Structure formats: C-alpha cells, structure tokens
Amino acid sequence: MALSDLRREMVLAAIDEFDRLGRDAFLEEYGYRPALGYFLLHDGRRYDPKAIAGVAHRGVGGRPLRPDEFSGGNTTVARVLGGLGFEVTKPGQAAKVDSVEDLLRKVESLKPAVSPATGAQKRHQPLTLLWVIGRAAQGKPRLRRWESTYRELGRLIEEFGLEEDRPNPEFPVLWLHHHGLWDLPGHTDVPAASGRHAQKWMKEHQPDSGLRPWAHGIITDREDIRARIVVRLLGAYFHGVDHDRLLARVGLDAVSSSPGRREAVVERVIRDSLLAEQIKRAHDFHCQICGDRLALHRGFYAEGAHIRPLGKPHNGPDEPGNLLCLCPNHHVLLDRGMITIQADLTTTDMASGVPLGRLRVIQDHGISQDHLDYHRQVIAKQS
Numbered sequence: 001m002a003l004s005d006l007r008r009e010m011v012l013a014a015i016d017e018f019d020r021l022g023r024d025a026f027l028e029e030y031g032y033r034p035a036l037g038y039f040l041l042h043d044g045r046r047y048d049p050k051a052i053a054g055v056a057h058r059g060v061g062g063r064p065l066r067p068d069e070f071s072g073g074n075t076t077v078a079r080v081l082g083g084l085g086f087e088v089t090k091p092g093q094a095a096k097v098d099s100v101e102d103l104l105r106k107v108e109s110l111k112p113a114v115s116p117a118t119g120a121q122k123r124h125q126p127l128t129l130l131w132v133i134g135r136a137a138q139g140k141p142r143l144r145r146w147e148s149t150y151r152e153l154g155r156l157i158e159e160f161g162l163e164e165d166r167p168n169p170e171f172p173v174l175w176l177h178h179h180g181l182w183d184l185p186g187h188t189d190v191p192a193a194s195g196r197h198a199q200k201w202m203k204e205h206q207p208d209s210g211l212r213p214w215a216h217g218i219i220t221d222r223e224d225i226r227a228r229i230v231v232r233l234l235g236a237y238f239h240g241v242d243h244d245r246l247l248a249r250v251g252l253d254a255v256s257s258s259p260g261r262r263e264a265v266v267e268r269v270i271r272d273s274l275l276a277e278q279i280k281r282a283h284d285f286h287c288q289i290c291g292d293r294l295a296l297h298r299g300f301y302a303e304g305a306h307i308r309p310l311g312k313p314h315n316g317p318d319e320p321g322n323l324l325c326l327c328p329n330h331h332v333l334l335d336r337g338m339i340t341i342q343a344d345l346t347t348t349d350m351a352s353g354v355p356l357g358r359l360r361v362i363q364d365h366g367i368s369q370d371h372l373d374y375h376r377q378v379i380a381k382q383s
Helices: 008-021 023-030 049-056 074-083 100-108 124-137 146-160 170-178 195-205 213-221 223-237 243-249 274-282 328-335 369-382
Strands: 039-042 045-047 087-089 260-262 268-270 303-306 323-326 339-341 346-349 354-358
Touching: 008 023, 008 045, 008 049, 023 049, 039 049, 045 049, 049 074, 074 087, 087 213, 100 213, 100 223, 124 146, 124 170, 124 213, 124 223, 146 170, 146 195, 146 243, 170 195, 213 223, 223 243, 223 274, 243 274, 274 303, 274 323, 303 328, 323 328, 328 339, 339 369
Parallel strands: none
Antiparallel strands: 039 045, 039 087, 260 268, 303 323, 339 346, 346 354
16 A cells, blocks of 8 residues: 555644544554554654554544554655655654744844845745745645755746845755754755855755755644744844835735725725734634634635835835734724834833733734834824
C-alpha cells in the first residue's frame, strides 16, 4: 500500500486521535508496536510515525493500514511525512522540538544587508519568507525545485526590492539555511551566503528547498502566528510599499471574514484591506480595547481600524503601525474620536471619562506614536 497520497490534514487527524486516546490505547487499537528509533515531532510532543501514517491512510483508502501492509523507516514513512512538512527524528538524533517562540525569535533576528547607497536594509530575506509563507498558506508543497524558486524569488525581489538591488535569490536562501529556517535536504556542504562560489554551488546542485519541517508545520497550522510574522516583516522592512499589492503578489490575499455593514450618515460596506486581514489574524480577532471576539457560524469577526483615517483630509497610511484590530462598537467610537489612546496605550471613553484599560498589544505589531498623537490632537478634538 502506498503512502504517497497522504495529505497533511489526514496526518493531523491521526495525531488528534493519538492525543485523545493516549499512546498505549492508540497503538493497541490499531495493532502497532511502539517506535524505537524514529519519532514524529509535532507541537512539542513525540509520536510513533509508522502508526500515525498507517492510521492517517484511512483518509485515502477508507480504512487504516495494518502494520504488515507497509514498511516504516527513513525511506518510506519518514520521507512521506517530511514531504508533508513534519519532522521525523533519526535513531540517535536528539529530539529537540523547536517551538513557536523559536520561530518568532529567528524571524526577529534576521540580518539583511544594508544598501551602501541609501543605508536601507535590503529586502531579500523578508521577501523570501513572505514568498514561502504565501506558499504554505495556499497549501503548496513544502519543497520546491531550485529552478522554480530561483525564477519566482528573482521576480519578486526585482519587483519589491530596493531600486538598486540585484535579485540574487541564492543569498537569502543560503542565509536562511544557516540561520536554521531553510531546508536543503541531502546537502551537508552548503556554502556561506555570499560570493560567486555560493551562486555556482546552487546552480550546480539545483537543490530542492523550502522551510524546515518544524517551521513549515507552525506556519501551516497556526494562522495567528503566520499573520504575526507577516505583520512584523511588513512593518520592519517595507515602508512606502503598497502592502496590499505585495500580499496579493505572494498569495496572501484570501479574505477570511465577510464584509459587514454599519449605519453612519449613509450605509457603507466594511471591506478591510489585505493588510488589515493580517492584523486581525495576528490578534486572533480579539478586540484590542475590550478583548471580545465575535463568533460567527464560520469563524470570527473583527474590523481593521485606522488610527489616522485614510483619504483626505487626514491622509493616513495603510501600514501596520496605523492599524488596530477592533470590535465594531469600538471601531465606530475610535473613528468618531470618542475613544482616545494615550502614549502609554491607556484608553479612555471620552463621553464618560472612564478609563477602559490598556490597549492589548502583541510583540510583532507595533503601534505608531505619531498616529496616536494625530488621533488625539485632530480626531478627538473634532468630536
């Protein structure tokens, strides 16, 4: 029986059942012996990879596979699970499980080169991450042939990089590999991320590559973490760039919440930008003022609120530092200047003078003090 038709969601369903039953009951239920050398790592826990793969096959053939119907090991189960973005340890390999915090720290510690002409940080590394995050969000395979990666990343860097940049997609891929985020399976002689030797090595070896399995798993399974990384990258490296155009370009243009309507002077449709969608997902749709999250039949609802309004006469930018994730009520009150946010992020109901508490924030979404100042000095004073 072939395992090549397994999909990631089938494996996750088997993992959920494993967690629900417990290891001993799960293995006894399906007739598998405990794993000795190889282990599947997921969300900080170890699983028996052959048993997980065999039970996951239920989604392909309508029933789980028996242990004697297929072989385990590095060339079968580990290869298939690795291709789906999971990590399988080898015998004798330390079972270190990288976490969400590890991923966020690695993204925070990028070290892009600096343009000698302008002093600006180059965008090769963040563009490479946005590109691969977009692929994961669309459910595309973790590994990509170098010929295709080179072509797609090169075009993206030409379009959104600094004006004087050459594409050179080899360098961000190699740097991210040595940084612990990028996988070049089967290669141990990977060169440093600079010089002609690096370009020659990539051209000669044409390696399949992509995010490391543990990072790919987090990006694929955790929409909120994925959005936090996107918001951080946009805010740190893409000032003056049309964020919506960039998000659409890398495939992060899916809208998760339906447009809503509210009454103002005239009825208007709330249709958030692609960037606002990422802000809402980064906050997991919790209002940054009250903490509420509105549950719908399909998911949750919140609105992207600009601190300094877009368009004339305010001309606020559509950038992470000018956006909040709010419930509809607090969005309306903020727009009308009936809520103010102080420099220390404390919020106040202007009608009653009652403090509402401190604005709820996450590490990867910084709020611009300039836009808060503008809101207090212009919007609140007009109310």
